[in-house]
C-alpha cells in the first residue's frame with residue numbers, strides 16, 4: 001500500500017535519512033523504533049510531504065507521491081498525528097476536531113465522524129467545550145489522533161503517541177490504536193521510542209539507526225531479538 005524506496009532526506013547539508021526502504025501492507029500495524037535523532041520524525045514528515053525527499057520514491061497505492069504537497073497527501077488518505085501533538089491550544093476540543101475535517105467532501109460526515117471519535121475517546125466528549133491547551137498531555141494526544149482521523153485516512157502516521165504520558169493513559173492510547181486498526185480498518189505506521197509497547201502491538205517492525213533501517217521483522221520476533229533487547233528493551237527504562 002505504501003512503499004518507501006531508497007529515501008534520502010536532508011536538512012541543508014545534514015543528511016537525516018540515508019536510503020530508507022520500508023513497505024507497509026494494507027491493514028497492517030507497522031512500527032518504527034529508534035533512538036533520539038535516528039530520523040523517525042523526519043521519515044514521517046517526508047511521507048507527509050512536509051520535508052521533501054532529495055532522492056528515492058514514496059509510492060502510495062501505485063502513485064508516486066514524493067513530490068506532492070502536504071494537503072494533497074492528506075487528500076489521498078495519509079494523515080499524521082505529529083510528535084508533540086500540535087493541537088490548537090486556544091480552540092476547544094470540538095473546534096480542533098472540526099479543523100481536521102477541512103475539505104467539503106469530508107465535512108459532510110462531520111457529525112457521524114465526530115461521534116465515532118467520541119466513542120473511541122469518551123474523555124474528549126466530556127471535554128468538548130474545553131480549550132485544547134488545558135487538556136492533560138494524554139488527552140491532548142487523544143485529540144491529536146482524533147483530529148488526524150477526521151481526515152478519514154487510509155493510513156494513519158503516529159509520531160510517539162506515548163511521549164511524556166502517564167502509563168495508564170499510554171495503555172488507553174495503545175488500545176485505541178489497535179481498535180482504529182481492527183475496527184476502522186485503518187493501516188497504522190507507528191513511530192515510538194517505547195520499543196516494548198510498539199513491538200507488542202506491531203504486525204511488523206523496523207529499527208532505524210542513524211537514518212538507516214538496520215533490522216526488520218515480525219514484531220513478536222523482534223521482541224526476542226538479542227540486539228534489540230540490549231539496545232532498546234533491557235533495563236525497563238522505556239517499557
Ligand SMILES: Nc1ncnc2c1ncn2[C@@H]1O[C@H](COP(=O)(O)OP(=O)(O)OP(=O)(O)O)[C@@H](O)[C@H]1O
Nearest residue numbers: 011014016034035036037038039040041042043193
Ligand atoms: N529542522 C531541522 N534542521 C536541521 N536538522 C534537523 C531538523 N530536524 C531534525 N534534524 C536532525 O535530523 C536528525 C533526525 O531528527 P529526527 O527529528 O527525525 O529524529 P527522531 O528519530 O524523530 O528523534 P526523536 O526520537 O528525538 O524524536 C537529527 O540529527 C536532527 O538533529
Ligand SMILES: [Mg+2]
Nearest residue numbers: 040041042083
Ligand atoms: Mg521524533
